Amino acid sequence: MSLLSVSGLTTEFRTDAGWRAAVRDVDLEVGANETLAIVGESGSGKSVTALSILRLLPEAGARIAGGSCLFEGRDLAHLDETAMQAIRGARIGMVFQEPMTALNPTMTIGNQIGEVLVRHRGMPRAEARAETLRLLERVRLPSPARRIDDYPHQFSGGMRQRVVIAMAIACRPALLLADEPTTALDVTIQAQILRLLKELQRENGMGMIFITHNLGVVAQIADRVAVMYAGRIVESAPVDEIFARPLHPYTRGLLQAMPRHDRMQDLEPIPGAVPSIRETIVGCAFAPRCPLRIARCVEAPPLDAVGENHAVRCWVAAEKVPA
Amino acid sequence: MLRYVAKRLLFTLPILFVVATCVFQLARVVPGDPALVILGDQANAEALQALRQRMGLDRSLMAQYLSFLWDTVRGDLGLSLSSNRTVWSEISAVLPFTIELTIAATFVGVVLGVPVGVLAALRRNRVADYVTRLLSLAGLSFPAFVSGILLLLAFAVQLRWFPVVSRIVINDPLTRLHNLVLPSINLGLIMAAYVTRVTRSSMLGVLTEDYMRTARAKGLSRRRIVWSHGLRNALIPIVTVVGLYFGTMIGNSVLTEIVFNRPGVGKLILGALQSRDYTLLQGLMIVFAFFVVMVNLCTDLVYGLIDPRVKAR
Ligand SMILES: Nc1ncnc2c1ncn2[C@@H]1O[C@H](COP(=O)(O)OP(=O)(O)O)[C@@H](O)[C@H]1O
Numbered sequence: 138m139s140l141l142s143v144s145g146l147t148t149e150f151r152t153d154a155g156w157r158a159a160v161r162d163v164d165l166e167v168g169a170n171e172t173l174a175i176v177g178e179s180g181s182g183k184s185v186t187a188l189s190i191l192r193l194l195p196e197a198g199a200r201i202a203g204g205s206c207l208f209e210g211r212d213l214a215h216l217d218e219t220a221m222q223a224i225r226g227a228r229i230g231m232v233f234q235e236p237m238t239a240l241n242p243t244m245t246i247g248n249q250i251g252e253v254l255v256r257h258r259g260m261p262r263a264e265a266r267a268e269t270l271r272l273l274e275r276v277r278l279p280s281p282a283r284r285i286d287d288y289p290h291q292f293s294g295g296m297r298q299r300v301v302i303a304m305a306i307a308c309r310p311a312l313l314l315a316d317e318p319t320t321a322l323d324v325t326i327q328a329q330i331l332r333l334l335k336e337l338q339r340e341n342g343m344g345m346i347f348i349t350h351n352l353g354v355v356a357q358i359a360d361r362v363a364v365m366y367a368g369r370i371v372e373s374a375p376v377d378e379i380f381a382r383p384l385h386p387y388t389r390g391l392l393q394a395m396p397r398h399d400r401m402q403d404l405e406p407i408p409g410a411v412p413s414i415r416e417t418i419v420g421c422a423f424a425p426r427c428p429l430r431i432a433r434c435v436e437a438p439p440l441d442a443v444g445e446n447h448a449v450r451c452w453v454a455a456e457k458v459p460a
Numbered sequence: 461m462l463r464y465v466a467k468r469l470l471f472t473l474p475i476l477f478v479v480a481t482c483v484f485q486l487a488r489v490v491p492g493d494p495a496l497v498i499l500g501d502q503a504n505a506e507a508l509q510a511l512r513q514r515m516g517l518d519r520s521l522m523a524q525y526l527s528f529l530w531d532t533v534r535g536d537l538g539l540s541l542s543s544n545r546t547v548w549s550e551i552s553a554v555l556p557f558t559i560e561l562t563i564a565a566t567f568v569g570v571v572l573g574v575p576v577g578v579l580a581a582l583r584r585n586r587v588a589d590y591v592t593r594l595l596s597l598a599g600l601s602f603p604a605f606v607s608g609i610l611l612l613l614a615f616a617v618q619l620r621w622f623p624v625v626s627r628i629v630i631n632d633p634l635t636r637l638h639n640l641v642l643p644s645i646n647l648g649l650i651m652a653a654y655v656t657r658v659t660r661s662s663m664l665g666v667l668t669e670d671y672m673r674t675a676r677a678k679g680l681s682r683r684r685i686v687w688s689h690g691l692r693n694a695l696i697p698i699v700t701v702v703g704l705y706f707g708t709m710i711g712n713s714v715l716t717e718i719v720f721n722r723p724g725v726g727k728l729i730l731g732a733l734q735s736r737d738y739t740l741l742q743g744l745m746i747v748f749a750f751f752v753v754m755v756n757l758c759t760d761l762v763y764g765l766i767d768p769r770v771k772a773r
């Protein structure tokens with residue numbers, strides 16, 4: 138049985154053209170100890186998916202228009218705000234993309250971590266402080282005892298991300314949502330943070346949704362991969378399968394654009410851009426950029442199972458594979 | 461922190477020096493012989509000369525300037541021309557009344573303005589927001605003497621909750637506080653209007669910051685997110701406005717003091733203007749400037765307390 142089971146999730150924003158979906162009919166499953174990577178170019182709806190699960194969308198101008206997110210026996214999509222508050226930071230932690238702005242500049246890092254412990258584990262302040270020190274040690278912040286009362290601006294991006302991670306795992310959540318946690322960091326720091334997340338996951342048996350646009354990172358961390366385009370899942374498969382047998386032309390395009398040291402030729406980015414949510418999409422959303430486009434692509438393809446644990450949303454790709 | 465305080469203090473010295481110089485110059489460029497102004501056309505030459513000597517007007521401008529600076533540094537503001545008492549004793553007799561009014565009005569302005577501003581930001585573009593924006597606009601465009609008279613008519617004349625005329629020097633602190641209520645509300649309402657506006661706009665900026673989303677992701681209650689994470693970050697512009705307004709309020713309180721017939725610096729200014737008591741005016745200007753500079757210094761120190769990044773600069 139999976140830890141989180143999202144089905145038919147649809148999230149809309151209000152635009153001058155009315156309510157438009159940024160995430161459509163998304164299904165996801167994450168188990169304990171498992172990492173699901175959501176991959177896609179910028180603007181494909183990855184962040185909105187994560188924010189919808191934790192119900193952190195802006196209060197005005199955004200709504201979950203359909204679907205459910207079953208987590209520990211409850212449907213998060215229909216929970217009231219007070220019940221959601223008890224889950225956020227306690228059962229589900231979240232790490233954000235921008236460590237430079239994700240922390241409150243006027244509060245010491247110690248207090249920012251400590252208040253999660255006070256809030257959810259009912260610790261007295263002194264006890265929360267001691268636990269905060271342990272957490273800072275755990276995320277390998279150098280000399281935590283000396284730095285616990287420092288403010289965010291006194292830390293580098295990588296160190297701040299460690300603080301954010303300490304905050305997210307403070308209550309040993311069952312699920313961690315990591316929204317491009319390493320995108321803003323340079324490569325060596327990236328690798329350290331990925332290793333840290335892996336360790337913490339193993340220790341606590343956490344399920345993790347890891348969002349990224351970098352397939353190189355996916356290879357290092359994910360068990361399964363969901364490729365997202367224009368608010369929809371277009372392909373999902375175990376990580377080895379995605380790299381060995383990518384089916385969707387979009388997935389193949391992403392792989393082709395991926396920098397690799399064993400390949401000297403220039404990268405080939407996919408021509409064109411992700412459609413904005415204002416555009417009305419008829420048929421397959423990727424068709425305008427697709428090298429394999431056929432006449433049938435004016436109809437919207439379903440997400441077809443093409444093997445054990447492998448599904449693809451493409452007329453051409455699904456046809457070639459013997460079911 | 462100590463270095464920051466020392467640095468700020470050091471910065472105030474040149475400001476005070478410039479202000480003192482300006483005050484000195486201002487008093488000298490006013491056309492006419494001060495001795496003649498004081499004694500009138502009928503005065504004889506000897507008396508005029510005697511007065512000039514007493515006031516040091518017969519010395520060179522540079523000598524006058526230096527002794528003025530030296531006196532000011534020692535806190536000696538000279539003699540009042542109209543009363544023959546020292547300027548400092550004239551001012552210090554009424555200054556406490558003005559300062560207590562200023563502080564009480566600031567209290568009203570902050571206690572009213574900040575919560576209303578925060579609520580307006582949270583209810584952005586809904587009815588409550590429009591109502592507060594309209595009221596604060598009304599508050600800004602209302603002259604202090606009109607609102608003062610309206611307050612007097614309603615609460616002193618009609619309801620009789622407060623005295624129409626403030627009693628002078630009262631040793632009973634409760635009566636004194638009671639006398640303070642209407643004037644400080646009158647002065648504080650204008651400030652509340654400013655504070656509401658700046659709080660609203662500052663808070664609107666903060667509400668969309670990333671760290672506010674982080675605070676939500678931690679499962680904190682709405683109240684804690686807004687008042688603890690949000691307000692603290694919105695505070696710098698609010699403190700700026702409060703500081704600026706507080707600093708100038710000593711002058712702005714004149715109208716309110718007169719409408720409510722309160723003792724205070726307001727009446728002293730009026731008297732000094734009527735009797736052309738220019739040493740008293742000079743002293744008043746120095747005291748105002750000192751007050752403004754001190755309030756500014758406090759504002760800077762509060763910045764350092766609110767935002768740790770300020771000290772780093
Ligand atoms: N608050 C918002 N209001 C309107 N549109 C939004 C908002 N947040 C995201 N979107 C739109 O939703 C789409 C998906 O965005 P997002 O999930 O952030 O993409 P990414 O995959 O890069 O994380 C984009 O087209 C974006 O413009």
Ligand SMILES: [Mg+2]
Pocket residue numbers: 180183184185316317
């Ligand atoms: Mg994103």
